Amino acid sequence: MLTVLALHYWAGSGREYEAVRALLPATVRLLAPDLPGFGKQPVPPGFDFSVAHYADWLAGFIADNKMAEFTLLGHSMGGKIALALAARRPAGLRQLVLLAPSPPTPEPITDAARSAALAAFGQAAEAEKTFRNITEKPLAEALHRLVVADNLCCTRPAWEAWLERGSREDISALMATLAVPCSVLVGANDRAITSETQQQQTLPWLPATTRLRVEPATGHLLPLEVPALVAALALQSFK
Template sequence: MPAPAPLTFVCLHYWAGSGREWQAIADLLAPEYQVLAPDLSGFGAAPPPTADYSVAAYADQIIGLVQEHKLTRYVLVGHSMGGKIALAVAARRPAGLLGLVLLNPSPPSPEPMTDADRHASLRAWGKPAEAEKTFRRILTRPVPAAAHAQVVADNLRATKAAWEAWMLHGSREDITARLGSLPIPCLIIAGGSDPIMSPSVHGLETLPHLPEGTPLEIIPGAGHLLPYEAPTEVAELLRAFGEMVR
């Protein structure tokens, strides 16, 4: 019998980030696993979307990417904003999807955020000093200087339309009714010191919509940007998950 196609991790980045956040993890998983980490529309080097910036439109983008690359065996990995998008893709039960991993995910329900924080985030677009402030606030572990520069640069590359669309609409979308009973293994990975969404948020808002027994793995001392702060721990968890589903 021919060997099965290799397993690919399709990794979706956080709001105001880019696919570059997954590079260290891709290096750690190679050559056994492939990693596909696109820039989502309006972020990184990606052009504006042809439709809109809704969660459903981003899900369309990922389904199209999977089809373009002819993936037949893959795991979705969603970080923060990318987590909600990954949930929306999984809700469609696409062929070839073997599992779902969520890192500090935006929940399928409206994201818990005060009006003051939302307005502050809206005002921060395109301001280098605010990008630096955000970096210092959301990371709790030290990272190399190159990673620091990359986080700030990606923040400043985000288009205003994509930035505002997530703050005003995407983060507030409620997609819980679309999920039903997901028929695939799932895993949540949380930073124990995440100042944006604590592990308890995931336990209350996301875990109840995943299959019974889904683990919630907590990385102590890590903040919101796990692929930068804890690449080795994340890669180990992804490797174990890949071995389970393949």
């Protein structure tokens, strides 16, 4: 069966892809696991929250779910992890779609912003502030509550590890092995990882044929803000 494997953003969960799932044909399944330490996913013994360990965990997930042919979607943090996984050339991978990805080079986060994010763990008021910062298009109240709830259910080790180590990892040396079609979608009004950052720190490391789309009046939460566009990109390789 054709599969879309969708990886969520930092402080999120696989639930962000429910609207995308509803737009896919019955012949395509979407699997959007909570990554270890986020959502409802427990942390495996010995897991160190590195990009490589997340890629290892996903390799096991792919095997367990018998993915013969699949598109890989990666959003924000999930984008960097998707890049690391795609660089391994897993069997059956047909396409890589990056949604406002954390770049393969260290993500440009100021020390002040990093410190503020570390201090925001588990605080409802800060989760609300984050929601307002990462969205541009109006969202239904149910989606607002989902984003805030996902923020508040992260484990502290996963929260801190991404800010202190994962976002700083440089996996650009792995990008030479990418061998599948790539697409990048970013919001023109993304304040978390700007379109300028994507053009300077992501695109130079991707295949020359990579397509970039900058969506007007859109923020960072692309699967919630423009689910139909995300679904269309996910289906490109299955036509």
